[in-house]
Amino acid sequence: MNLLxxxxxxxxxxxxxxxxxxxxxxxxxxxxxxxxxxxGDNYISAFAQxxxxxxxxxxxxxGLNHAxxxxxxxxxxxxxxxx
Amino acid sequence: MNLLxxxxxxxxxxxxxxxxxxxxxxxxxxxxxxxxxxxGDNYISAFAQxxxxxxxxxxxxxGLNHAxxxxxxxxxxxxxxxx
Amino acid sequence: xxxxxxxxxxDIAIEIGKLTHNRKDIGAIATFTGLVRDIHGDKKIRKLTLxxxxxxxxxxxxxxxxxxxxxxxxxxxxxxxxxxxxxxGDNIVxxxxxxxxxxAAFEAAQFVMDWLKxxxxxxxxxxxxxxxxxxxxxxxxxxxxxxx
Amino acid sequence: xxxxxxxxxxDIAIEIGKLTHNRKDIGAIATFTGLVRDIHGDKKIRKLTLxxxxxxxxxxxxxxxxxxxxxxxxxxxxxxxxxxxxxxGDNIVxxxxxxxxxxAAFEAAQFVMDWLKxxxxxxxxxxxxxxxxxxxxxxxxxxxxxxx
Numbered sequence: 001m002n003l004l005x006x007x008x009x010x011x012x013x014x015x016x017x018x019x020x021x022x023x024x025x026x027x028x029x030x031x032x033x034x035x036x037x038x039x040g041d042n043y044i045s046a047f048a049q050x051x052x053x054x055x056x057x058x059x060x061x062x063g064l065n066h067a068x069x070x071x072x073x074x075x076x077x078x079x080x081x082x083x
Numbered sequence: 084m085n086l087l088x089x090x091x092x093x094x095x096x097x098x099x100x101x102x103x104x105x106x107x108x109x110x111x112x113x114x115x116x117x118x119x120x121x122x123g124d125n126y127i128s129a130f131a132q133x134x135x136x137x138x139x140x141x142x143x144x145x146g147l148n149h150a151x152x153x154x155x156x157x158x159x160x161x162x163x164x165x166x
Numbered sequence: 167x168x169x170x171x172x173x174x175x176x177d178i179a180i181e182i183g184k185l186t187h188n189r190k191d192i193g194a195i196a197t198f199t200g201l202v203r204d205i206h207g208d209k210k211i212r213k214l215t216l217x218x219x220x221x222x223x224x225x226x227x228x229x230x231x232x233x234x235x236x237x238x239x240x241x242x243x244x245x246x247x248x249x250x251x252x253x254x255g256d257n258i259v260x261x262x263x264x265x266x267x268x269x270a271a272f273e274a275a276q277f278v279m280d281w282l283k284x285x286x287x288x289x290x291x292x293x294x295x296x297x298x299x300x301x302x303x304x305x306x307x308x309x310x311x312x313x314x
Numbered sequence: 315x316x317x318x319x320x321x322x323x324x325d326i327a328i329e330i331g332k333l334t335h336n337r338k339d340i341g342a343i344a345t346f347t348g349l350v351r352d353i354h355g356d357k358k359i360r361k362l363t364l365x366x367x368x369x370x371x372x373x374x375x376x377x378x379x380x381x382x383x384x385x386x387x388x389x390x391x392x393x394x395x396x397x398x399x400x401x402x403g404d405n406i407v408x409x410x411x412x413x414x415x416x417x418a419a420f421e422a423a424q425f426v427m428d429w430l431k432x433x434x435x436x437x438x439x440x441x442x443x444x445x446x447x448x449x450x451x452x453x454x455x456x457x458x459x460x461x462x
Contacts, residue, residue, distance in 0.1 A: 007365050007437035008448045056435070059370040075367055075435075079451030082364075082371075082395060082436030083348060083407055083427055090217050090289035091300045139287070142222040158219055158287075162303030165216075165223075165247060165288030166200060166259055166279055179327040182347075190352040190402035196423075197345040199330075203414060204338040254338035266351060272424050275344075279416055 001070050003036075005046075006077035009053070012046035022070040029055050030064040032074065052078045084153050086119075088129075089160035092136070095129035105153040112138050113147040115157065135161050167235060167243055169227035171218065173250040176260050185242035185264045192241055196271035198261045198279055204254035206301075209294045216249040216258070219287035223247065230281045234263070237277070238270040245278060247286060277314050283307040315383060315391055317375035319366065321398040324408050333390035333412045340389055344419035346409045346427055352402035354449075357442045364397040364406070367435035371395065378429045382411070385425070385462075386418040393426060395434060425462050431455040 001022045010016050026035050033053070036043040047053055055062055056075040068074060084105045093099050109118050116136070119126045130136055138145055139158040151157060168184065170176075178197060186192055202214045227245045234243055244262040252258060261278045265271040283304075290301040316332065318324075326345060334340055350362045375393045382391055392410040400406060409426045413419040431452075438449040 004367065006367055006435070007439070010365075056367075056370060059367075059373055061433075075370065077367070077435065078437065078448070080432060080435055081438045081449045081451050082366075082434035083430035087219065089219055089287070090291070093217075139219075139222060142219075142225055144285075158222065160219065160287065161289065161300070163284060163287055164290045164301045164303050165218075165286035166282035177327070178330065178345075179325070182326065186349075186403075190350075192349055192403075193351045195345075195347040195349070197326075197343075197347075198416065198420065199343040200416065201334075201340055201343070202338075203341045255334075255340075268346065268348065268424075268427055272346065272420065272427075276416075276420050279420075 001068070002073045004073065004075040006075065008078050009046050009076050013042050022068065027067060028064070029057070029062060029066045029068055029074070032068050033064075033076075054079055084151070085156045087156065087158040089158065091161050092129050092159050096125050105151065110150060111147070112140070112145060112149045112151055112157070115151050116147075116159075130159075137162055167228070167231050169224060169231055169245045171220065171223045171227065171247050171249060173248060175248070175257055176246045178260060178262075181244050181246065181260060181262050185244060185262060189241070191266065192264045193266045194264065194268040194271040196263050196268070196275040198259075198275050199257055200259040200279070202252045202254050202256045202258060206292060209292065209296070211254055211292050211294060213293040214252045214254075214256075214258075215291040215293070216252065217289045217291065218247075218249040222287045223249075226286050227282075230278055230285060233281070234274040234278050238263075238265065238274040239267075240265050240270060240274055243274065243278070245282070247282070247288060249288060280307070280310045280314065284311045315376070315379050317372060317379055317393045319368065319371045319375065319395050319397060321396060323396070323405055324394045326408060326410075329392050329394065329408060329410050333392060333410060337389070339414065340412045341414045342412065342416040342419040344411050344416070344423040346407075346423050347405055348407040348427070350400045350402050350404045350406060354440060357440065357444070359402055359440050359442060361441040362400045362402075362404075362406075363439045363441070364400065365437045365439065366395075366397040370435045371397075374434050375430075378426055378433065381429070382422040382426050386411075386413065386422040387415075388413050388418060388422055391422065391426070393430070395430070395436060397436060428455070428458045428462065432459045
């Protein structure tokens with residue numbers, strides 16, 4: 001699974017992307033976030049504020065219950081401030 | 084009194100401006116329109132449709148009851164179609 | 167605040183530049199350009215002639231610019247209205263508004279256009295293959311102005 | 315329909331020209347330009363850096379342009395969004411809409427700006443004399459989007 005991080009999330013985690021092998025028991029976006037938090041304090045602090053997390057699966061915005069598979073590209077970022 | 088006519092009103096009356104001596108008994112815009120209608124059929128047909136007449140006294144829009152004097156510049160024209 | 171009633175065409179980039187030159191505090195620029203269309207309703211338009219009341223036209227544009235300026239926190243506003251003979255594709259009117267925030271710029275530009283339609287002393291005459299006629303005012307334009 | 319995500323500046327006259335070239339059926343052009351301001355709240359801004367998610371940014375701009383196009387009778391629409399390092403006074407974003415009538419052009423441009431604020435994957439980082447920080451999203455921007 002390809003993971004992309006942007007803006008404050010990228011800075012908190014300390015990298016802009018990584019490739020992981022998704023454990024079989026992780027089926028949803030929220031499951032993925034919990035799994036990543038088990039990898040280190042940097043993920044815990046990056047995801048600390050639920051309402052400041054946005055997720056796109058294969059470049060489409062999704063909710064926390066959206067399904068994920070090892071073939072997906074997942075982007076995690078704070079609320080957008082474009083325009 | 085200086086009178087200015089624009090657009091369809093100008094064409095109906097057949098001139099773009101004229102100077103008249105305002106009779107003493109004419110005190111308002113509506114009185115002026117009635118007086119002008121006594122001057123000829125071209126005025127009658129120009130002013131035939133009340134709702135298509137707009138009047139400015141000294142370049143300010145006014146209603147039919149607005150006072151007029153011989154020193155005023157009166158413009159008579161149809162509803163605007165600018166913009 | 168800049169208003170102009172003119173026969174010559176305008177250049178939107180130049181007009182924006184007059185409002186933004188040497189400024190770094192502008193966050194939003196809204197513009198509106200009105201043009202002559204080659205079709206109006208079911209009629210083909212060959213030419214549009216704009217008659218106007220010169221002294222009053224400038225005064226009314228200034229009045230409308232001032233009303234917009236009093237109502238929204240604008241940093242600048244320009245209104246240019248052309249008159250004379252115009253062809254399809256030609257520019258008729260330009261409104262430019264600048265502000266710190268986008269709502270003020272957008273709303274003020276819309277407000278100016280709605281007021282121009284009913285309060286600016288200009289009259290349009292269309293030349294079509296069937297002849298020449300004055301464009302009738304639309305009551306919906308009064309309604310649009312009245313919403314403000 | 316034209317969208318672009320780019321570092322280079324844009325030229326509003328050129329972008330309008332792309333939509334109007336060889337056409338005589340356009341009655342209304344609305345544009346919106348967003349710029350970097352030198353003050354944000356009570357902070358002096360030295361620089362604004364726009365981070366973005368490239369592939370998704372282009373897709374989202376296309377989606378927003380399509381939504382506007384489906385909803386209003388537009389003749390054309392352009393959206394350009396810059397990224398990278400920008401200074402006060404620099405352009406950030408341009409929206410151009412063309413239509414036969416002014417309401418469609420105005421409303422579609424406002425709609426696009428409201429959607430860009432919440433749906434375009436760009437993130438602003440401000441450099442001030444006190445340091446560097448990410449700009450927080452405003453909940454009022456969600457409200458503005460929700461009105462459509």
